[in-house]
Amino acid sequence: MVRQDRESALSVWMGDAEGAAPLNNLLRGLDRLLAAEADPAAAEAARRRVHQALDAEAPGPIYYDSLSTSPVGPLYVAVSDRGVLALDFTGSEAEFVGRLAPRLRASLRRSADKAGEALEQLQAYLAGRRTAFDLPLDLRMTREFQRQVLMAALKIPRGSVATYGQIASRIGRPRAARAVGQALGHNPLPIIIPCHRVLASDGSLGGYSGRDGVRTKARLLELEGVRYDWHW
Amino acid sequence: MDSAPDFGGLIDLHSSELLAYLTRLLDERQAAEDCLQDVYLRAYRAYSRLPAEANRRAWLYRIATNVARTAWGRRGREAARAAPLDDEARDPAATVEDGLERSEQLVRLRAAVDALPHKQRAALILRRYQGLAYEAIGPILGCSPEAARANAYQALKRLRSLMAAAPAEDGGESW
Numbered sequence: 001m002v003r004q005d006r007e008s009a010l011s012v013w014m015g016d017a018e019g020a021a022p023l024n025n026l027l028r029g030l031d032r033l034l035a036a037e038a039d040p041a042a043a044e045a046a047r048r049r050v051h052q053a054l055d056a057e058a059p060g061p062i063y064y065d066s067l068s069t070s071p072v073g074p075l076y077v078a079v080s081d082r083g084v085l086a087l088d089f090t091g092s093e094a095e096f097v098g099r100l101a102p103r104l105r106a107s108l109r110r111s112a113d114k115a116g117e118a119l120e121q122l123q124a125y126l127a128g129r130r131t132a133f134d135l136p137l138d139l140r141m142t143r144e145f146q147r148q149v150l151m152a153a154l155k156i157p158r159g160s161v162a163t164y165g166q167i168a169s170r171i172g173r174p175r176a177a178r179a180v181g182q183a184l185g186h187n188p189l190p191i192i193i194p195c196h197r198v199l200a201s202d203g204s205l206g207g208y209s210g211r212d213g214v215r216t217k218a219r220l221l222e223l224e225g226v227r228y229d230w231h232w
Numbered sequence: 233m234d235s236a237p238d239f240g241g242l243i244d245l246h247s248s249e250l251l252a253y254l255t256r257l258l259d260e261r262q263a264a265e266d267c268l269q270d271v272y273l274r275a276y277r278a279y280s281r282l283p284a285e286a287n288r289r290a291w292l293y294r295i296a297t298n299v300a301r302t303a304w305g306r307r308g309r310e311a312a313r314a315a316p317l318d319d320e321a322r323d324p325a326a327t328v329e330d331g332l333e334r335s336e337q338l339v340r341l342r343a344a345v346d347a348l349p350h351k352q353r354a355a356l357i358l359r360r361y362q363g364l365a366y367e368a369i370g371p372i373l374g375c376s377p378e379a380a381r382a383n384a385y386q387a388l389k390r391l392r393s394l395m396a397a398a399p400a401e402d403g404g405e406s407w
Contacts (some may be wrong), residue, residue, distance in 0.1 A: 014360055014385070015359065016359075026391060026392055029338055029341045030341065030356075030360075033259075034345075038251045046247060046248075046265050046268055047244065047248065049265070049269065050243050050272045053269045054240075054272060054276055
């Protein structure tokens with residue numbers, strides 16, 4: 001009977017049964033520890049901080065534009081207010097936008113104005129009139145490891161090459177050459193981040209995911225004065 | 233282009249109750265607030281994959297439960313590494329009933345709550361203090377509503393035995 005009373009008191013306390021039941025020390029103690037709601041001012045401050053954190057995370061508007069003719073074919077570039085975000089020359093405009101929009105959870109707007117600086121620099125680079133890029137980068141689509149790899153690739157000067165293994169060593173992961181290859185294969189900013197300057201350790205070209213694969217890689221190296229006889 | 237634009241509304245609607253939930257779970261306001269940010273960042277990243285018909289509130293609670301469990305594990309490891317600093321790491325002034333000094337009994341009870349399996353602690357808090365139905369709690373904890381209910385009551389049972397195992401020295405009422 002005592003046990004039954006206690007169980008029904010627990011049910012009432014838990015909200016599983018109607019009625020009134022005396023609180024024992026345990027239930028009273030739990031309520032003292034746990035019943036307090038968040039202080040409204042603290043909750044409001046926390047709410048605002050969450051919004052701020054998300055504003056930093058969330059994309060503002062994303063703009064894109066294209067070069068319809070370039071030595072590597074039609075080329076698309078997307079920029080945010082933080083920097084250049086994506087470059088692609090593997091497919092069509094629809095594919096580019098269709099691939100990026102869901103990843104960025106944003107709609108992309110065409111703007112020759114916003115993407116103009118990046119495209120101008122790319123055009124000059126591909127025409128041999130510019131040797132390096134001076135663009136802020138928005139690497140939100142990369143994760144930590146890939147970011148390290150891309151930053152290491154960014155340091156390879158024009159006219160030089162490195163191997164996947166050397167990049168792996170440079171970021172302190174000497175056994176991760178294969179993962180380095182994968183990270184470079186998903187470079188969101190090819191050409192600007194020069195993954196084409198990274199070769200396989202046997203000196204072969206390795207891979208390239210741009211249009212025409214390693215032929216394009218060789219063409220970019222050639223443009224930079226690295227002579228490379230490719231085989232396919 | 234997807235349903236993302238109304239995500240901000242989920243913050244305004246639920247951040248207060250989630251903060252209370254995390255504070256109850258973790259017993260530390262700063263840790264709860266850090267977790268709250270983490271919850272919304274994770275939710276934001278996954279939001280475009282959430283089915284349109286999903287219960288967003290329960291989904292946020294589920295993420296919060298998982299984030300708190302991770303934070304709990306991290307805290308445990310840190311405490312183990314820095315045992316002498318443990319008291320400082322957990323500022324008693326920043327706990328749930330801010331400003332009120334806890335009686336020895338309440339400190340013991342909180343330690344007992346902390347000693348519960350995560351699922352039991354979460355089930356109890358979700359039912360009694362967040363006021364959720366077992367039908368909602370089940371999916372949050374990754375179990376059936378019946379199992380959620382069982383976990384909530386097991387929590388009480390376990391607390392009673394934990395408190396009884398070390399009876400009050402002052403000869404106060406039994407637990």
